[in-house]
Amino acid sequence: MPRTPLPSTMVSRKRLLPAFALAAAAALLAAAAPAQAAAPAAPGGPYTGMGDCPVGAPAMTDPSNLQVGCVVSVTNAGSFTIGSTTVPLTSPITLQFGVYWDKSAPVVTFPDGSTANQYATVAPTGTQLLTAQPAQIAIPGIINFLPGITSVFAQVELAGPVTDFTPLAAGESYPVFKLPVKLHLSNAFFGNNCYIGSDSSPILLQPTTGTTAPPAPGQPMTGNPGTIAVNNDPNGHSTLIASFTGAALVDNTFSVPGASGCGLGGILDPIIDWTMGIPSNAGQGSVNFQQTDTTLALDSSLSDLTASLSASAGQTPGAAARH
Numbered sequence: 001m002p003r004t005p006l007p008s009t010m011v012s013r014k015r016l017l018p019a020f021a022l023a024a025a026a027a028l029l030a031a032a033a034p035a036q037a038a039a040p041a042a043p044g045g046p047y048t049g050m051g052d053c054p055v056g057a058p059a060m061t062d063p064s065n066l067q068v069g070c071v072v073s074v075t076n077a078g079s080f081t082i083g084s085t086t087v088p089l090t091s092p093i094t095l096q097f098g099v100y101w102d103k104s105a106p107v108v109t110f111p112d113g114s115t116a117n118q119y120a121t122v123a124p125t126g127t128q129l130l131t132a133q134p135a136q137i138a139i140p141g142i143i144n145f146l147p148g149i150t151s152v153f154a155q156v157e158l159a160g161p162v163t164d165f166t167p168l169a170a171g172e173s174y175p176v177f178k179l180p181v182k183l184h185l186s187n188a189f190f191g192n193n194c195y196i197g198s199d200s201s202p203i204l205l206q207p208t209t210g211t212t213a214p215p216a217p218g219q220p221m222t223g224n225p226g227t228i229a230v231n232n233d234p235n236g237h238s239t240l241i242a243s244f245t246g247a248a249l250v251d252n253t254f255s256v257p258g259a260s261g262c263g264l265g266g267i268l269d270p271i272i273d274w275t276m277g278i279p280s281n282a283g284q285g286s287v288n289f290q291q292t293d294t295t296l297a298l299d300s301s302l303s304d305l306t307a308s309l310s311a312s313a314g315q316t317p318g319a320a321a322r323h
Helices: 008-032 269-276 302-313 317-322
Strands: 067-082 085-088 093-101 107-109 115-117 120-122 130-132 135-138 151-158 179-186 203-205 227-232 240-251 286-299
Touching (some): 085 135, 093 286, 130 151
Antiparallel strands (some): 067 085, 067 286, 093 120, 093 130, 135 151
């Protein structure tokens, strides 16, 4: 006797039962698993890029501070001349840090009698104070057909903290900050520790938007403060936001040490020194930071500054402080 086929509805139910069982198990597991906390929103508007401002650092939370703030500065073009070699700055260089003006109220007096506050700096949380991509340098007399072999990659790295931040030196022949750096050279033959400059003997940049005064044979260079604007916090807090857009910062007053750690046992150091024309004295090299955009958020109250950052991200003040 032939078997009567199962109704199609029953067949489909039998096929769906395992799928329903799996879905139910997944739902139970999801309900039992702890919920993942959403990442805090980053500050926006005029505070964009300040999500790593070290508002919780001990130096920033000192109640005797007269002012505290956050800084983000991005250089979009320029060049760095080391001895006889020029390194093009074709990728953005970003500086970000916190600042405070302590109870000693340090100021700088300019030749015209005006003064400007000078701030101490604090490294950011969760990121580097200086970030930059390596630039490619051609080797004289060699056609560059294998980057990293027939050319050299040079990366600017921090060699110490930024100091003496004087934002209102913009337009004056005075450094906006002091920046110790070293240049990391990469090539297939150089090894991993080939540097010009070091933490103990850095290249000390003191860029200005005014005019430099290098020793001979250097000639003065003149920067540009760009467009300066000061605005109030858009959410009603007491924070002031100063912006310096399209500035040019220059310096040719620094000296450059010779190379170190290049090749096995430093065997290539003399060759690099000869090729790049180093060591070099002050006035023989230069840095030109072009298209530099800087934002400084400044407040006399840390809690109000934190609230400003939070409001710009749609957070509560406590969330920004924890971040």
